[in-house]
Amino acid sequence: MKPEHTSPDAAIRKAADAAALATQGQPADARADAIEHAMAAALEKVPVKSTLYTSGDEDPTALKPRAYVPGKVLLMDEEPRLAPMPEKPTLADFFEKRFRPSKQHLLQSAALAMRSGLSEKIVLACLLHDIAVVGFIQADHGYWGAQLVEPYVDEEVAWAIRYHQALRFFPDPEVGYEYPELYVKYFGADYRPSELMRQDYERARKHKWYMSARQVTMNDLYAFDADTVIELEQFTDLLGRNFRQPKEGLGNDHSPSAHMWRTIIAPTRFL
Numbered sequence: 529m530k531p532e533h534t535s536p537d538a539a540i541r542k543a544a545d546a547a548a549l550a551t552q553g554q555p556a557d558a559r560a561d562a563i564e565h566a567m568a569a570a571l572e573k574v575p576v577k578s579t580l581y582t583s584g585d586e587d588p589t590a591l592k593p594r595a596y597v598p599g600k601v602l603l604m605d606e607e608p609r610l611a612p613m614p615e616k617p618t619l620a621d622f623f624e625k626r627f628r629p630s631k632q633h634l635l636q637s638a639a640l641a642m643r644s645g646l647s648e649k650i651v652l653a654c655l656l657h658d659i660a661v662v663g664f665i666q667a668d669h670g671y672w673g674a675q676l677v678e679p680y681v682d683e684e685v686a687w688a689i690r691y692h693q694a695l696r697f698f699p700d701p702e703v704g705y706e707y708p709e710l711y712v713k714y715f716g717a718d719y720r721p722s723e724l725m726r727q728d729y730e731r732a733r734k735h736k737w738y739m740s741a742r743q744v745t746m747n748d749l750y751a752f753d754a755d756t757v758i759e760l761e762q763f764t765d766l767l768g769r770n771f772r773q774p775k776e777g778l779g780n781d782h783s784p785s786a787h788m789w790r791t792i793i794a795p796t797r798f799l
């Protein structure tokens with residue numbers, strides 16, 4: 529039997545079926561929107577998407593219907609369509625219940641660094657380097673990711689995560705790092721990183737921890753193997769030694785990034 533959280537309750541399913549029926553023959557996008565809207569409306573409490581979640585698909589300055597629906601209350605706690613988090617969430621809980629399947633990229637990258645005999649700091653930086661991509665915000669992911677974990681890891685680990693973002697775009701022939709082929713495919717052959725990225729690259733190049741961030745990019749490149757599954761358990765001891773898990777749980781502590789973890793736990797709260 530599937531866990532309860534993965535199957536919407538009867539009212540939500542009924543609303544989804546009704547919306548699917550009512551929109552038969554319409555374009556797939558419009559149908560998906562209508563179904564999603566109907567499911568959200570069928571929840572007891574109304575979930576709300578932040579501006580950032582929809583900006584681009586929608587013009588954030590355009591007038592939209594108010595989230596408040598008379599007779600209903602706005603969601604101010606966890607999103608019932610997501611897996612419930614324990615009272616004191618650990619990093620492992622976030623990996624299991626909130627991160628995208630592409631977290632495998634993080635695990636493979638860390639496993640590769642470990643096999644190469646790199647230091648625990650570098651393995652940890654690899655394990656967390658794209659944490660923002662898999663669980664938070666993709667644009668500027670190195671900066672967001674570093675900020676998210678900064679209170680809980682060694683300064684050098686956060687630094688390496690922050691600067692891997694810029695370093696990914698700039699080759700270093702001395703250590704055999706080339707501009708990723710994948711980026712040519714993803715961004716086109718004409719793509720050039722912004723001036724800001726170049727400035728951050730220059731800054732990183734002169735820094736004493738340059739090689740730490742460079743190592744992240746070197747273990748990043750080859751870490752996309754669909755046939756390999758690495759479990760987080762492989763890094764339990766390493767995390768125990770190098771990740772300062774707060775005893776109250778991530779998000780319940782008072783660190784400068786606790787609120788970011790709370791937003792990942794409950795991303796559709798009105799406030």
Ligand SMILES: [Fe+2]
Nearest residue numbers: 657658692693
């Ligand atoms: Fe990255």
Ligand SMILES: [Fe+2]
Nearest residue numbers: 633657658748
């Ligand atoms: Fe990566």
